[in-house]
Amino acid sequence: NAGVMQNPRHLVRRRGQEARLRCSPMKGHSHVYWYRQLPEEGLKFMVYLQKENIIDESGMPKERFSAEFPKEGPSILRIQQVVRGDSAAYFCASSPSRGMNTEAFFGQGTRLTVV
Amino acid sequence: DQQVKQNSPSLSVQEGRISILNCDYTNSMFDYFLWYKKYPAEGPTFLISISSIKDKNEDGRFTVFLNKSAKHLSLHIVPSQPGDSAVYFCAASAGYFGNEKLTFGTGTRLTIIP
Numbered sequence: 001n002a003g004v005m006q007n008p009r010h011l012v013r014r015r016g017q018e019a020r021l022r023c024s025p026m027k028g029h030s031h032v033y034w035y036r037q038l039p040e041e042g043l044k045f046m047v048y049l050q051k052e053n054i055i056d057e058s059g060m061p062k063e064r065f066s067a068e069f070p071k072e073g074p075s076i077l078r079i080q081q082v083v084r085g086d087s088a089a090y091f092c093a094s095s096p097s098r099g100m101n102t103e104a105f106f107g108q109g110t111r112l113t114v115v
Numbered sequence: 116d117q118q119v120k121q122n123s124p125s126l127s128v129q130e131g132r133i134s135i136l137n138c139d140y141t142n143s144m145f146d147y148f149l150w151y152k153k154y155p156a157e158g159p160t161f162l163i164s165i166s167s168i169k170d171k172n173e174d175g176r177f178t179v180f181l182n183k184s185a186k187h188l189s190l191h192i193v194p195s196q197p198g199d200s201a202v203y204f205c206a207a208s209a210g211y212f213g214n215e216k217l218t219f220g221t222g223t224r225l226t227i228i229p
Contacts, residue, residue, distance in 0.1 A: 056216060093158075
């Protein structure tokens with residue numbers, strides 16, 4: 001049973017470009033969570049999605065950031081017009097039911113570098 | 116506003132001894148607490164959790180203690196092993212349907228000295 005798969009592992013973008021981060025949850029998991037870790041900080045909640053629904057996006061910046069989890073395919077975190085401050089590690093987690101309980105697992109993360 | 120604080124950025128412990136990692140929180144609505152372990156270039160791995168109705172939870176070498184009045188929790192690892200060297204994050208959530216939104220501390224880097 002494959003774990004949570006995130007790709008790419010590393011992504012370099014120039015300022016103003018778009019970044020697309022993908023997350024394939026574990027098999028049987030329909031709940032996905034995105035967290036961001038800035039350098040020297042803890043992980044910060046961004047968004048919680050179920051299939052085709054955004055449940056809680058209270059941690060998402062108001063502009064340039066969006067997330068989706070379509071019926072088919074991976075969850076996508078999209079950052080438009082990236083700026084240097086978007087450089088961070090972005091982690092996705094999935095669980096079979098609501099909540100980051102013992103059955104929730106994180107992926108290895110995507111490290112975004114904006115140059 | 117850092118609602119979950121891990122005031123020790125790093126800790127070194129001799130192999131075989133006890134490692135104690137500390138975490139303080141300020142939000143009295145938090146009622147579920149978790150510890151995660153993270154190796155470089157990997158995602159966090161769940162270690163152990165505790166609900167606010169308990170003051171202790173044990174799983175093998177790992178024990179978490181919760182002191183609600185002091186808003187403090189600690190993770191004890193005994194005996195410490197070289198494979199325990201990693202960054203440890205404390206996390207907290209509020210409410211049964213709130214624990215998809217974890218608030219993390221900044222982490223403590225634990226180094227086990229052989």
